[in-house]
Amino acid sequence: MVQILTMSIPVYAYEVFSNWNDAENYIYENMINREDKIKFVFKGDKDNFVLNLKSSLKEAYSQDDYLERSWTQIKPEAYNINEGIETTLNIKYLCSKEQENYIDKELMNITDNIINDDMSDFDKVKAINNYIINRYEYDYDLKSVSVYSSLTTSKAVCQGYSMTAYKMFNNAGIENRIVIGTASGISHSWNIVKIDEKWYQIDITNNDSENINKYFLVNDQFLIDNDYIWDRNMYPSCDERYSKIN
Structure with a gap:
């Protein structure tokens, strides 16, 4: 909950914004850098400030599926000052910036080792699926x-499976999303990937625990038949199963 208090204090080295689009971009860039305190002054229209702040915050971290799942807590503070509304976002992340740098370097090295330019998009997705299955085991x-x-x-x-896959697919030039939903009534996340202009479902977690190909490039209906639930309005439709799996 955001409560706006009234104070009279000077502003030192704060970014000042008069519209929410600029504030949103500023929040996004700072979250990418894993800043745990994001401070700015908003001097635009103060009507519905709390609602607009919440909306801009959500729009900021929703720009990237990985970022959206990289924080654990956000506590906003807001104060009325002479120049506008001084705002501080106190954020806790899953990983520090140093840890994220390690992740980026490690996953890029791995991707470079298992992917080459002569591979088809299908082969790239298959290689990443197989690598993660061989690298990870489920943490019970x-x-x-x-x-x-x-x-x-x-x-x-x-979450570790799907977020790792998201990064590696991006490294390989494969458009993809992280899907949030449930499987057999339990909170779950997995991916969808785009191959030859069509989207396909891929659940590497359950490929690891059940069968390497069971949830590999399947359609929405297959997941529905296997007791998956997700907000289908939030993601592209996966209408077909990939037909060239071997």
Whole structure:
């Protein structure tokens, strides 16, 4: 909850914004850099400030599926001052900036080692699916929730699988999303990938635990038939199963 207090204090080295689009971009860039205190002054229209702040914050971290799942807590503070509304976002992340740098370097090295330009998009997706299955084992203690802990312990929950895949697919030039929903009534995340202008479902977590190809490039209906639920309005439709799996 955001409560606006009234204070009279000078502003030192704060970014000042008069519209929410600029504030949103500023929040996004700072979250990418894992800043734990994001400060700015808003001097635009103060009507509905709280609602607009919440909306801009959500728009900022929703620009990237990985970023959206990289924070654990956001506590806003807001004060009325002479120049406008001084705002501070206090944020806790899954990983520090140093850990994210390690993740980026490690996953880029891995991707470079298993992917080459002569491979088709299908072959790239298959290689990444197989690599993650061989690298990780499911963490039944449910402690390894970040990509950093997944890489350093080789144990992961679904979030570690799907976020690792998201980064590696991006490195390989494969458009993809992280899907949030449930499987058999339990919170779950997985990916969708785009191959030859069509979207396909891929759940590497359950490929690891069940069968390497069971949830590989399947359609929406297959997941529905296997007790998956997600907000289908939030993601592209996956209408077909990939027909060239071998």
